Amino acid sequence: MENPKSEVRNPKLLVIVGSTASGKSILAVQLAKKFEGEVVSADSRQVYKGLDIGSGKITKKEMMGVPHHCLDVTSPKRKFTVSQYRSRAIAAMAAIAQQGKLPILVGGSPFYIYSVTDGWTIPEVKPNPLLRRKLERLSVDELFSKLKKLDPQRAKSIESKNPRRLIRALEIVLTTKKPIPQLKKQSLPYPVLFLGIKKSKSKIQKLIVQRLTKRFKQGMIQEVATLHKQGLSWKRLEELGLEYRFIAQYLQRKLSLAEMKQKLQKASVDFARRQMTWFKKDKRIHWIKNYREAVSIINSQRP
């Protein structure tokens, strides 16, 4: 049964969430056309130039003239972080609102979405590759006890076996010389309407398979090969995950074609599951099945 959702009067921001392959991008364009909006992408891979087919980036044609923001903002050789994303997205949203249009935040990276909608306060400490390399040599236990000494407060809440988080936490204390500030959540100063596309797990699975088949036909393997030729290391490609990870492994002969396809498919379905662990517990989201339901909810909340 549906939970009664809180009323959102006259929303100034529309957020569309859903798992990968659920059809967010297309719905966003349709809604942008209908309600005079512009799209702000919230996708941690589509920010990179050249990651097109593999990241499922919307094409010019599919945009149907609707402006899209936060796509192709940097080279994949550089690392883009949530923090950078957050300020860009906020700036884009402001510019859209300035023109009297409706910003529509759409994407499959929950971390990116919530960094914007929940106003996360993120410590002002840039990644320090040298320090990270040094810390990476330590075991998780060593990292954890180091953190306990330097920032006992953070040590209480952190995942004690997650090296990546531990290293980041240490990076922050070691740079600022003081404990991590308390977490703060702050919602945006205007009404936000959250829509989530609801599809069954088996449906998503089917869509993922179909979409992968299509992408292979469109030259996804070639895309990865080209990126490597342009100087992206295998290591970096593998770090980019999913399509880029498994195709890079295939091109290096670490996997057969069949293994690569099978692993990629499974990893994509797993990814969809993890996306949903964020969205499932967010009570603000109005779950919808299609464009019509989306329109009727938006209309019901407008003056």
Added chain:
RNA sequence: GGGCGGUUCGUAUAGCGGCAAUUACGUUUGGCUGUAAACCAAAUGCCCUCGGGCUUCAGAGGUUCGAGUCCUCUACCGCCCA
């Protein structure tokens, strides 16, 4: 025909007589505040609310308070000698 080695929880493996049984992979679920498509955790014989109960280590017997673990036979697989 003779000699030896093997048969364990989806797969691959560990298991000096006290074991529901190791590890890896797989599978399922969950977490997440500057790498987030990354990274991490938990569960994984069956039943169960904690406690616990029930049935397991190719099959059948036996020894023992107690058997994947020792003994005998049977089946299947592998190597060696004929």
